[in-house]
Structures are given as structure tokens and as C-alpha cells.
Amino acid sequence: MKIIKIDKKTWADGLERLKNQYRVYGPVKEDQGFHTYQPLQDGQQPDLNCLNTRLSPKAIVHPQSHPMFEYSLDEKQADHHIMKPVEAGEISRAVVGVRPCDAKAFQLVKLNFDTPEYKDPYWLNAYAATTFVGLACNDPCSTCFCTTSGCGPFHEEELDILLIDMGEEYAANILTEKGAHLAGAAGWNAVEEEMGMDGRLADQKQAAEAKIRSFVKTDRLREVETTALYEAPFWEEIAFSCINCGTCTYACPTCWCFDIQDETHGQSGKRMRNWDSCMYPLFTLHGSGHNPRSTKIHRVRQRFMHKLKYFVDKYDAGIQCVGCGRCVRLCPVNIDIRKVCGLMNSYDTSACVCPTP
Amino acid sequence: MQNPYLPYPVRIDDILIETEDKNLKTFKFVFLNPEDEERFSYTSGQFAELSVTGKGEIPIGIASSPTEKGFIMFTVNKVGLVSSYLHAMKPGDLMGVRGPLGNCFPWDGMEGKHIVIIGGGFAFTTLRSSIVLMLDPANRGRFKDIHVIYGARSPGMLLYKEEIQAWEKRDDIHVHITVDATDDPDWKYNTGFVPTITEQKAPPGNADTYAIVCGPPIMIKFTQPVLDNLGYDSDHIIMSLENRMKCGIGMCGRCNIGKAFVCKDGPVFTLAQLNQMPKEY
Numbered sequence A: 001m002k003i004i005k006i007d008k009k010t011w012a013d014g015l016e017r018l019k020n021q022y023r024v025y026g027p028v029k030e031d032q033g034f035h036t037y038q039p040l041q042d043g044q045q046p047d048l049n050c051l052n053t054r055l056s057p058k059a060i061v062h063p064q065s066h067p068m069f070e071y072s073l074d075e076k077q078a079d080h081h082i083m084k085p086v087e088a089g090e091i092s093r094a095v096v097g098v099r100p101c102d103a104k105a106f107q108l109v110k111l112n113f114d115t116p117e118y119k120d121p122y123w124l125n126a127y128a129a130t131t132f133v134g135l136a137c138n139d140p141c142s143t144c145f146c147t148t149s150g151c152g153p154f155h156e157e158e159l160d161i162l163l164i165d166m167g168e169e170y171a172a173n174i175l176t177e178k179g180a181h182l183a184g185a186a187g188w189n190a191v192e193e194e195m196g197m198d199g200r201l202a203d204q205k206q207a208a209e210a211k212i213r214s215f216v217k218t219d220r221l222r223e224v225e226t227t228a229l230y231e232a233p234f235w236e237e238i239a240f241s242c243i244n245c246g247t248c249t250y251a252c253p254t255c256w257c258f259d260i261q262d263e264t265h266g267q268s269g270k271r272m273r274n275w276d277s278c279m280y281p282l283f284t285l286h287g288s289g290h291n292p293r294s295t296k297i298h299r300v301r302q303r304f305m306h307k308l309k310y311f312v313d314k315y316d317a318g319i320q321c322v323g324c325g326r327c328v329r330l331c332p333v334n335i336d337i338r339k340v341c342g343l344m345n346s347y348d349t350s351a352c353v354c355p356t357p
Numbered sequence B: 001m002q003n004p005y006l007p008y009p010v011r012i013d014d015i016l017i018e019t020e021d022k023n024l025k026t027f028k029f030v031f032l033n034p035e036d037e038e039r040f041s042y043t044s045g046q047f048a049e050l051s052v053t054g055k056g057e058i059p060i061g062i063a064s065s066p067t068e069k070g071f072i073m074f075t076v077n078k079v080g081l082v083s084s085y086l087h088a089m090k091p092g093d094l095m096g097v098r099g100p101l102g103n104c105f106p107w108d109g110m111e112g113k114h115i116v117i118i119g120g121g122f123a124f125t126t127l128r129s130s131i132v133l134m135l136d137p138a139n140r141g142r143f144k145d146i147h148v149i150y151g152a153r154s155p156g157m158l159l160y161k162e163e164i165q166a167w168e169k170r171d172d173i174h175v176h177i178t179v180d181a182t183d184d185p186d187w188k189y190n191t192g193f194v195p196t197i198t199e200q201k202a203p204p205g206n207a208d209t210y211a212i213v214c215g216p217p218i219m220i221k222f223t224q225p226v227l228d229n230l231g232y233d234s235d236h237i238i239m240s241l242e243n244r245m246k247c248g249i250g251m252c253g254r255c256n257i258g259k260a261f262v263c264k265d266g267p268v269f270t271l272a273q274l275n276q277m278p279k280e281y
Helices: A008-018 A100-113 A121-128 A177-186 A200-211 A226-230 A234-240 A247-251 A296-315 A326-330 A337-345 B034-039 B081-087 B121-135 B161-168 B194-201 B217-229
Strands: A002-007 A023-029 A035-039 A065-072 A093-098 A130-135 A161-165 A169-174 A258-265 A268-275 B008-017 B024-031 B047-052 B056-061 B072-077 B094-101 B114-120 B146-152 B174-179 B209-214 B237-240 B268-270
Touching: A002 A008, A008 A093, A008 A169, A008 A177, A093 A100, A100 A121, A100 A130, A121 A130, A130 A177, A161 A177, A169 A177, A226 A296, A234 A296, A234 A337, A247 A326, A258 B056, A296 A337, A326 A337, B008 B034, B024 B034, B024 B081, B024 B094, B047 B072, B047 B081, B056 B072, B056 B081, B056 B121, B072 B081, B072 B121, B114 B121, B114 B194, B121 B146, B121 B161, B121 B209, B146 B194, B161 B174, B174 B194, B194 B217, B209 B217, B217 B237
Parallel strands: A023 A093, A093 A130, A130 A161, B114 B146, B114 B209, B146 B174, B209 B237
Antiparallel strands: A002 A169, A023 A035, A065 A268, A161 A169, A258 A268, B008 B024, B008 B094, B024 B072, B047 B056, B047 B094, B237 B268
């Protein structure tokens, strides 16, 4: 569409105007020293110096805990024991300062919740009500590997606006109608000088991409046979140090698994959905006591096979990873998806020959 | 947008204790809103989520046949929180049913073929649905010979006893009932494990014969080589799997085997398909 300039001096005022029409989320520094996405109060500014929040912004669309239905167990009520939808009344929301990798993750997660057979109304309604105002990464982290995972520091997919920090001002690349509407609501329209995504911006993009020093290779993942990869000898070593804490799954912008639980208080209650994690034995435990993923090797393998093989085969949309590096930084035992991806991508069954007697 | 998580409200119409240990009960449900029965249009082999309000949901195979109108039927083993609570419920109580979910047995591909049904224990539910479906006068002509091999631990653990005894007397279906062991001197059917009876009674495999196998893992493990010996190709052996489920529509992420979800891409798979998948079931 078009690129406009926003003087940083007028930025805060625009954001305040935005809050009249949107619930505005942005990275906020917590007392403990890390950043999370929070709804911004009047006068509160997002901390746009934050490169990577502790948790991804996925919870804005897929909350950690969310009511699906409500019910009454009181037989005096006419509709007792009947599930009734909890009308969410989706509020327009804007996520300001979302990084391109976290935005791209919504595109991957959408493949799970928006299928030809079934549509998940909770995720899709929240997603439709959200406008993503991205911020390009001029100085990516050392653990970022976005450029080889289908993304990049200036990547535009799923964003409605891409902001580029140019020192005294932001260049705002308006990418969608939703973005144009938001820019209008903030008063960021046409008052600034128009420019193109070339020259200085292109240089800045190239410079940012050159700063990415961490890579994954994914070119062979499709051709390696699922069962061979599943039986590969390296899983035991990868899983050895894992403590199944689930940190990787909670921090990951592309992990979507959830549980459904009824929470009753007295005579009424709600059917809730809550984040779940493939790292936990309960995730797959049968009522009989049998568990198809009974050991941590099973569970660690499931996580990586899902992201780097099953997803790749199922959707032909690359890996289920955007290279944000959160799991690499936060894993308490230093399990590194980049290394695992390398092992899987280079796995050669023909090289594994048993010595003949 | 239709909410695929919203159960249809149902009333428990009838409850029948199936087995001598009282751990298996058959529940007949009637839809509170008659139009929901039309929406719940299913075929044998599919399952549904039974929603016990305040407790949660459990995925259970549909035991009634689409040829039976006015109700739907499920046989539930008492295992965990939801099924235990359900076992304590009474006719008239209200709850929910969500579905139908998953794929049915491949009825179109099996038309004009011999069908061999092999079941063990309480995995006989969708098989009961299948037999009732095939024996319906409108459908019986669509299939050639029908064999049923069904075993349980003891006579008192067989499901749907009266129906099975009635099928046993018919001449358009070959029923071979067996129990692992019994001290009942009047037991007039087979004694022995399902794989052994399969070896003795099942017709040889060929391009015109399909076997549908449902049972506990140990039964499946030992029945498979028997079917191999009888000449059944792996794409003519049809199985139905179970895994822990929540959503039932391929979204919550737990029931996958490789890239396939048991809930949405299954629960029915051929052995040929399973041979290409990790053994996570």
C-alpha cells in the first residue's frame, strides 16, 4: 500500500488516540526484569526496545485459559445441564511492537484452527479482531534464526503495519486495509512524507539480515521417511537431559495444543480450554493406564517431529518454527532446536549400516 | 460460524448393564431437539464425544446403527472421572453428545465383498453398529458372506448377548462366539482366544474379502499373523484405534500418530496405513 513517516514526537499521542478504538497491547517490562505483552493503560507506552518478550503474543489470540461454554447444574433452572456459549463480544485489539517472527507464527497456527472441515470460532474470532503493528528488528538477538525458518527481521507476512525505526522517526509500511484503518484511527495518515521501501530502508533491511548469524537447514526434511526419522538413534541423546518442564511449549509462538476442562463452582460452571503441553505424560495417558508416549524420549521426539517433520509433510508450508529463539534461550538444560533440526535434516538412513558378521 | 465444540443436549432414555462385572453399561440417548438427530447423521465406525456437564467429555464409539432411528446408543466402560460419573447417572438425566466424529469404516469400498468382523472384549461397539447396518434388509444385499468372530473373557463379559444369540440362529451371517474360558457346562459356543478361533473359522483372504478388527492390543497382536497366514493383504485389514482425545476435531494436538490425528483422520485405518506410521497408539 504505502509507507508513511511517523515522527517519534507524535507517536505517543497517536497511540493514545488508538486506545479509543482498540484495546492496545504492547511489550511491557515486568518487575522481574523480563517483558510480556500487556494491555496498555491510558498514558502507558510499550517498551519498543524489547527484542523478544518472555512469552510470545500468542495468548492475545489463544489465551492460556479461556471459557468456551457455561452451564448450570441447578435443576430449578430451565436450561440446567445444557452448555451455552460464552459470548465473548470480541473487542478490536491492536498489538503494537510485535516482532515479524511472532506475527508469522499466527499464520502457521491458523493452519491448525482454520481447516476445510472445522473452524475454531474462539481462535478465528479473536484473530479477526486483532490488528498487528509490527516492529522490524534492526538488531536481532544472537539466538535469532528467522532468515532460515521462513521469516526475517523485516518480514511482512501477517502484519498489518510494519514499523521501521529510523532514529528520529518510524517508517510505517501500511500493508493491509486493517493497517490503514488503524493508522487512520491513530491520526497517522498523510500528514507525513511518503516514501518507498527502497534506498535507506532497503539498506537497513539488508544490514539487519546480515546480523543474523544463526541458521537451520530444512531442505531435506520432507524427503526423509517419517518412520526412519522416528527410529533415528539420536533421540535418546537429545532427550537425555530434558526434564519435561514444558517451558519450550509455553514460550513457543507456534505451539497451540490445549486441554478442555469443566470448572464447577457450586451449582454453575464453565467449560474451559487451557494451554496444554506435549511434554507432560498426562497429555496422552489413556483411561486404561496405557500411554502411547510413556517416556520422555517419546515426548521430546513428538515435539520436534511435529514441528520439523509432521507439520512440514502435512501443510507444505515450511517448518512449524519461526526462529524466534525463545526455546533456545529459555530451555533450562540447553536443548537447542537448531541442533535437532540439523540432525534431522542431515539424517541419512543409508549411512547407518550395521556391520555384517 | 458453527461452534464444533458445542454438544447437542440429550436425555438418557435407558441404561442397560451389559456385563457380569457391571463395568459396562449401554446408554440410549434421545435428542432434546428433534432437529439435532438429523444433524447427527452418522455411519458405523464413527464416534462421538459424550459430554457430562460439569465433568467433561469422553470419546466413545457409536454402538447404534444409522438404520436405528429415534435414539443413539453407546456402551461405556467405567474407567475414569467422566465414565464413572456417567455410570452413576439415571434415565431422565440430561447431558450432551458432540459429533459424529472421525471416519466410518470404508463401506463404499467394501460393497459387494465378503466381510469378516473380528472383535474382542468391549471393543465390539462399532462392530455391533456395523453388523446391524449390514443386516438391515435394505443393506444385506450389498455385501456377500458376513463372518463374525467375537470373544470375551467369559460368557458373562459378552456384550449384546441377546442380539448375538439371535444372529447366531440366522443363515445370512456366520457368527462364531468364543470365550477365553468358562466352567459353564451348558456353554454351547467356542472356547479359546480370538486368534485361535479366527484361524479355525475365518475364510481365506483374497481381493474380495475385508477383515475389520477391533480389540485389545494383545488380541490384535496375535490376530495379525493369523490373518497374514490366511492370505489377507494389509490394505484389506481395517482397524479402529483409540487415543486420548479432547477436541475430537484435529485441533487440540494430543491424539496424533505421526501426522495423522486419530480423531479426524481416523479412528479407522488400514493395516497398510498403520505400517507406515510410528507405533504411538
